[in-house]
Amino acid sequence: MAEFTTGEAVSLELPIARIPTRATAFLLDVLVQLMLGFFALIAVAITLEQLDAGDAWEAAIMLLTVVAILVGYPVACETLTRGRTLGKLAVGLRVVRTDGGPIDFRHALTRGLGGAIVDFWIFGGFGAIAVITSICSPNARRVGDVLAGTVVVHAQQPLPRPALAVAPPWLAGWVTQLDLTGIPEDLALAIRQYLTRLRTLTPATQSGLGQQLVHAVCTRLQVAAPANYPPVQILGAIIAERQRRALTPAGPSLVRTG
Numbered sequence: 001m002a003e004f005t006t007g008e009a010v011s012l013e014l015p016i017a018r019i020p021t022r023a024t025a026f027l028l029d030v031l032v033q034l035m036l037g038f039f040a041l042i043a044v045a046i047t048l049e050q051l052d053a054g055d056a057w058e059a060a061i062m063l064l065t066v067v068a069i070l071v072g073y074p075v076a077c078e079t080l081t082r083g084r085t086l087g088k089l090a091v092g093l094r095v096v097r098t099d100g101g102p103i104d105f106r107h108a109l110t111r112g113l114g115g116a117i118v119d120f121w122i123f124g125g126f127g128a129i130a131v132i133t134s135i136c137s138p139n140a141r142r143v144g145d146v147l148a149g150t151v152v153v154h155a156q157q158p159l160p161r162p163a164l165a166v167a168p169p170w171l172a173g174w175v176t177q178l179d180l181t182g183i184p185e186d187l188a189l190a191i192r193q194y195l196t197r198l199r200t201l202t203p204a205t206q207s208g209l210g211q212q213l214v215h216a217v218c219t220r221l222q223v224a225a226p227a228n229y230p231p232v233q234i235l236g237a238i239i240a241e242r243q244r245r246a247l248t249p250a251g252p253s254l255v256r257t258g
Helices: 019-051 055-080 086-091 105-119 128-136 143-148 169-175 185-196 203-221 231-247
Strands: 002-005 011-014 093-097 150-154
Touching: 019 055, 019 086, 019 093, 019 128, 055 105, 086 093, 093 105, 105 128, 105 143, 128 143, 143 150, 169 231, 185 203, 185 231, 203 231
Parallel strands: none
Antiparallel strands: 002 011, 093 150
16 A cells, blocks of 8 residues: 545555556557557558558558557547556556546656657567566556656545545635636645644744735735635635545636636
8 A cells, every 4th residue: 555645635545556467457458459450550551552652651651550559549548537548447457646636638648658668669678667667666656657747556446535625615605716726836735734734833923924825825816815814714715625626527617816
């Protein structure tokens, strides 16, 4: 088991997938890719014959087809299923971010390119690089995982959904209208640390530091801070809403106010 801390300071424990199960998933995916490649190359060959394309064009299109199978298959599967290919699904694995959250297209593309170029095919010695880096990594991460910021875990069921923090009701309407993507991670971390350490701070520090953080976050979001509310409530509402959106895939559309 490995402990992951989400971007909203929620702790998750997930079992890391090691080489035997990852190798099984990889071989199953290779079989799927071979079948896809076989039919795709036949279709391309028939099409090229009908078009009477030159040898250079035929070679280029064949190469693009192979690359599309090697890279496109894992990227498409992991993007659409939030971290699973057919092989991973068969053995109960899932790719997650290093904070335990679901991956998106950017992570899947980085992993796919890393796998094709470094880990497995072009420079990977048919998986030798992936095996070596996985053995050396505490969390069994290959080069593609390191570049993408991902980890492969056992996850037969959907990822755990920690309990949501709740924004103060009197600030819920205000905070739900904000586009919180404008808050950089270092500022969000500073807010979480402030809220965590609040009871250890003197009243003067609570007020002064809290006002600074409220000013910084509202400047980033280009909104005015709600009047007559203490910083701890404003900052708590923002962090709670960030957590809610991170753990709720199908949330309402966001509109920036200001």
